[in-house]
Every structure is written in C-alpha cells, then in structure tokens.
Amino acid sequence: MLFDLFRSKKKALSPKHQVPGPVRVGVTRIDLLYPEPPGFDVGAFSKRLGEIMEKSRIADGQEGGALRIEHTDLPLQYEDRTGPAMTAVAQGPVTDLKPINVAFANSPKWEGAEQVRTAAHAISVMELMTATLHPGNRLMTLSAVAATLCSVHRPLAVHWVNSERLVDPDLFVEVVSDGDIEEVIKTGAIHCRFHRKQEPWVMDTLGLDALGLNDIQCRFKDVDPARVAEVLGLFASAQIVTGGDAREYEKKARKLGVSLDPVPSQFGPQRNVFELNIAG
DSSP, X not given: OGGGTTOOSSOOOOOOSOOOSOOOOOOOEEEEEESSOOOOOHHHHHHHHHHHOTTEEEOSSOOSSOEEEEEEEEEEEOSSOEEEEEEEEEEEEOOOXXXXXXXXXXXXXXXXXXXXXXXXXXXXXXXXXXXXXXXXXXXXXXXXXHHHHHHHSOOSEEEETTTTEEEOHHHHHHHHHHTOHHHHIIIIISEEEEEOSSSSEEEEEESSGGGTSOEEEEEESSSOHHHHHHHHHHHHHHHHHTTTOGGGTXXXXXXXXXXXXXXXXXXXXXXXXXXXXXXX
C-alpha cells in the first residue's frame, strides 16, 4: 500500500550524529500552559533535570530572566571554540489566546482539555543556537527539557507552537520518556492540516520548517484523507530521522510521486514545501 513506503521496519531512535549541509534558521518552541504563574522552583527543576538528562545542566552566572540549559553531550563548533547546545526557558503571561484556540481546534481532546481556555501564564521552552544540530537531536532534547518541567510543574496542556497542536501533559511526558522519536512526532511535533474548501483538496504539514526541513504539501482527490495524513506523517518522520539527507529516502519519495524540488506553500505561513500529488 502506498503509505507502507515510508513505514519504519523497527522502532526509530534519535540519531547520534550531526549532518553537514545548508542551515536554515528556525526555532522550535513548546509552551507549557497554566491558569496562573506556577511559582517556578528552579532548584527542583535543576535536581530533576540532573536525574533525567545527566549531560544537561543550568548554565552558571544567571540572574533573573530566561534560564539557559547547557547540553554537554551535543557540542557545537564555533569559529574560535566549541560549546554546548542550549535550550532557553522563559515564562510570562499569555497575551494572545488566538494561537491556543487554533491549536485546541486542531488537537485530539482529553479529559480536562477544556481547561486550557483558562490559560493565563506560560513557561516557554525554546531552542538556542541549535540550527546546525541534527533535527532528531534538536526535537528530542527540546522535548526532554519540556517533559522535565512538566514533571515539576504540571501544566494544563503542552502547546507545540510551530505545529499548532495541544497535547495532554501526562501523555506528553509518557511519550517523551519512552524515547521513540516517531511517537513524539505523531503526538504533536508535526501536524497535518486538511484544507477542504477547494478542489482538489490540499493537506500540508506544520513543524518541519522550524527544524530547517521542508514541510510537505499534497493535492489529492478520491483518496481517504486519513491515508494521506499517514503518508505525510511518515515522510515527515523520514526527514527528521535522516536529518533531511535526501539520499536516505529519495528513491521512496520518487516512487510515491513526491517532488524534492521545493515550491512555495499554498497556505500560510509562507514557506517552501515538497509537493505530492495523489489521484484516486
């Protein structure tokens, strides 16, 4: 079947290496949503961080503002030095509920999900100077920091800002703890949107562009949208796991009819996408 082309034969693991190549700047962000400021306990977070991510720590010499988390197992090479990849953690009031409402409409519901409409405060977890890292490492590191924070201060919901998805915080922690990158992708990191007001229908992904990869856009008719979503999800996983190295999946992509020559997206945000055409 057509969606078997990208199906993994075994559980995908986060890559351990960096992949050279052109760098497109993007920042992936996860917001943890709360009804009020949670009284952020830096000491408890630091202790939990050391238990879960042994090679990560809060950087020294910080007074107020955003926290910088250093990941010593992910070194970055600068012109004159080598330094660790970092994640930034900041908090503040929710000033615009529209992105949260959009994500709520896009996301599976869970018991208590409606409470996200009361969100008034957010702890934001953002990448910092990670553009040259393998996208799989970027995604799993950011998720691990956010999951650690969830275990210290449980939020109403986890908001994948770039992909416009909300996730049950308990499910998020469980999936990240299992360490399966494909499950992290499926449960929120990447989102397939269905645009049905025109013919042919269009489905596209959100979330890959922030990782320096190409989102995928598909025009189709007379095909079950659920099957198309699975194809796009599997292709998205293939890009992340291989670090965007087209040599790893080009043959399968060509067989499926994916153009690996990026074109402008039909729907915003404006970005370049790979295009797939499926006829029924």
